[in-house]
Amino acid sequence: MNNNKLHILLALAVLICLSFSCKNEKNGNLAAVVSKIEKPNIVVIYLDDLGYGDLSSYGATELSTPNIDALANGGIKFTNGYATSATCTPSRYALLTGMYPWKNKNARILPGDAPLLIDTKQQTLPKLLSKAGYETAIIGKWHLGLGSGFVNWNETISPGPNEVGFDDAYILAATQDRVPTVYIENGKVVNLDKKDPIQVNYKKNFEGEPTAKSNPEMLSMKWHHGHNNSIVNGIPRIGYMQGGDAAKWSDIDMADHFLTKAQNYVKSHKNNPFFLYYAMQQPHVPRTPHPRFVGKSGMGPRGDVILEADWCIGEFIKTLKEENMLENTLIVFSSDNGPVLNDGYFDDAVEKLGDHDPKGGLRGGKYSLFEAGTRVPFITYWKGHIKPSISNAIVCQMDLLASLGDLVGETETTTDSQNILKTFLGETEKGRDHLILEANSKTALRSGNWVLIPPYDGWPLNKKVNIETGISKAYKLFNVVEDKGQKNNLAETNPEKLKQMIAIYESEKFK
Template sequence: MKKVILEFFTKVSITLSLLLTISCNEIPQKNITNDKTPNVIIIYLDDLGYGDVGFNGGKIHTPHIDKLAQGGLVFDNGYASSATCTPSRYALLTGIYPWRKKEAKILEGTAPLLIDTSQTTLPKILKKAGYVTGIIGKWHLGLGKGNIDWNSHISPGPNEVGFDYSYIMAATQDRVPTVYITNGTVNNLDPEDKIEVSYRKNFEGEPTALDHPEMVKMKWHHGHNNSIVNGIPRIGYMKGGTQAKWVDTTMSKKFLKQAQQFVSQDKNKPFFLYYALQQPHVPRTPNPKFAGKSGMGARGDVIMEADWTIGQLMKTLEQNSLLDNTLIIFSSDNGPVLNDGYYDEAVEKLGNHNPWGPFSGGKYSLLQAGTHVPFITYWKGQIEPGTSDALVSQIDLVASLANLVNIKIPKTDSENLIDTFLGKKSDGRKELIIEATSRTAFRKGEWMMIPPYPGPKVLKQQNIETGNSEEYQLYNLRTDKKEQKNLAQSNKAKLDEMIKAFKAIRGTDKN
């Protein structure tokens, strides 16, 4: 009897050992789902073109961005929703096409909050999933309800649409007010030196670039001739707030320091950081450490500086052992522009660098370079490095990240492409509407259709093709990335198909 029992346990032991061996041999797979909820960082540059980065053939030195690309998934068909900043940021945070909201245009610094506080937003979704949420950098989605008092608490703003922490500029670096705002309060404000802001008329006795050109250190080219701050003429008028005004050349470092502190805080909760860099938007004011380093003028210099700040943030993540559990999404709000209001040698020193890559157009344009932007997803150990030709848009991040954290949301224009963003699937969305200064166009598969629009074919001051034409335009992007050969007449069947699909989304009475 003892012998039978002994033989039985011997067989069981051998069987268990064999199963354990097989199990252990099966464990080391490349892409095992991380059980812990990942941190999420969106690194969002301002006016960075598809061809401005090294991994897309750019001549500016961007080693840290390129390292993200080498270790992550590069989307060759990644899009911003719009060819200008405010609409793209609206779409990114709400998952809604900006053309659905008529106010979603380039906003003045005094504009009211564009996002309704009752709307579902990306930070609200992640906050509901237990995340600490933060926005650091450029906001440009409006503040308050109109008639802002900059000398008291400003509300509603980022905090009221889902961000636990906000450290922002209200609009853009070339617009007033030129101050940092933390959780709705202007930093370093002297109560005896109250801030006043207007986009309609100047304040009595306040110098502008037109009446005091001797005060200007950065010469304006077009549209930037109002209040002068730090020798730089801006859009809009501002009075007071002397101690609160930012120093342009240290802005990138200020935002970086805030980002580093945010990701280094309490590790018991996952975090979502929307890190919205102000570069390479005008005025381009590189820190002295980077001034002249690119050989391509201030625009090249600030792209190098932005790359350095991204490298510093990555270093902080690594030092805090966060890289293995952080999903990083890198992109830009719209395509490139060289001369956007100041003389800064961006045109003269461009050399053989091609900010728009293989495309035509740029910022403000319906042509590809307006919205076809750099796009990377990176998650160390989870996303297999490589490239994807899937059609994806920043508008899809809302539904995709909601799925990642198992939060149900109302239906929007956002599509759940989380498996595509993580490299588990190769297919993207089938169709996409893009927007530029309230005009819209339609991509479906490899085809792009642009309806007829009045207006100039080229923006003379910026030297950018707009995509405007008196006739419908139809391009096959697989064979004609520059959109040079209009097939609207020769392929009317495809044109009719595109128009029908476009109107099904956009509406029959709108272009």
């Protein structure tokens, strides 16, 4: 065969392949084509306790969040986006494993010295992306446990994020209000002086160590409930800690610290596809805005740290632009659960709230089975690839595993995660049909326009934080499209729908 004929045959082969690609694209299989052409960087920006109504793009009028709004206005703003759970550890577990957290009896709010919650043999989002050739990193809050029992904070801590799929991990172990108040990089406490070893205990204080109760004069922030143990930087914490003075973080610099780490990571990894889980600490307590943001919101520290988080995100996006990575980076923005005002400290969150509604018209909040516990801001943004729109599809963070796996060509998953990639990319308005939601190990159902909350024993009001739990001894049934605030319980007046929802709930829960 001469060269001319060979060239003609090769050209025909290319045309045939392109025609199939175009056909697939027209049929809605854009993801399959994209995954063959390029593997975008993937960034999940995850806030902590941010409510559905805390952003101006989601209706807030008393706070302005222009940088997050730019993502919402330039991407897909989901109005029915969910965390799986109304508290942090379970939602983070679901995000990274694609599993319903209520299936794991240990997936509850963990103390700072808890063992690793994720089994190192489990399939995880970073493992899946690593398999597809991605470099993976977490920067920020972890709160999924470390080690396999007793943790020696003065040696390499394992297992942890590195053992469940992250190549790089720069974290705080649990939450900002829990000890140990140190950063951990790939299993080692940062700036640790071995001559001043760290000890942590969640049951008993160390002899001679001051606490919020014994030494209130040392406090710069007054505790309301629960946060009355060791004092670090004038802030009372949950749990007791001794030693590690050189390694202790500066609370007011935490946002800047994590931002710099995230910026440096993308700069140093721009030559290969990467997955970055940027887990910000705002607006979780203790709310410690940098002095640049103190008083900026007029709502006290809670409002200030939301503005601080928005600024950080703006600076991070600016870095992606400067490094010419924005067009090849898929960004997912969300929160681990709904809002709470007074969650352990007196910080004027209630007193200075004014006309702001963190719930955005929903009912409940953090810890609650009502919608404000789990329905959160949810945005997907990919410049030049996702057409700006507002979607009413039901989507869940748990579904990122299967969906992103499809995007990068890894479709073998063994989790509860559903592949709704087309929804996340804006190719369809169809999302999940059914979703089990969870708060403190109790579950509810979102199905279509409806929410079912089964009967439970317990308190209808969490008095410490003044949030309705959704718990009662009778079924509750709401059409949350017509009744966003869940004011009208239709369980008695619509028995046929109630029966149908109970059947769906039981089939989903026990399948």
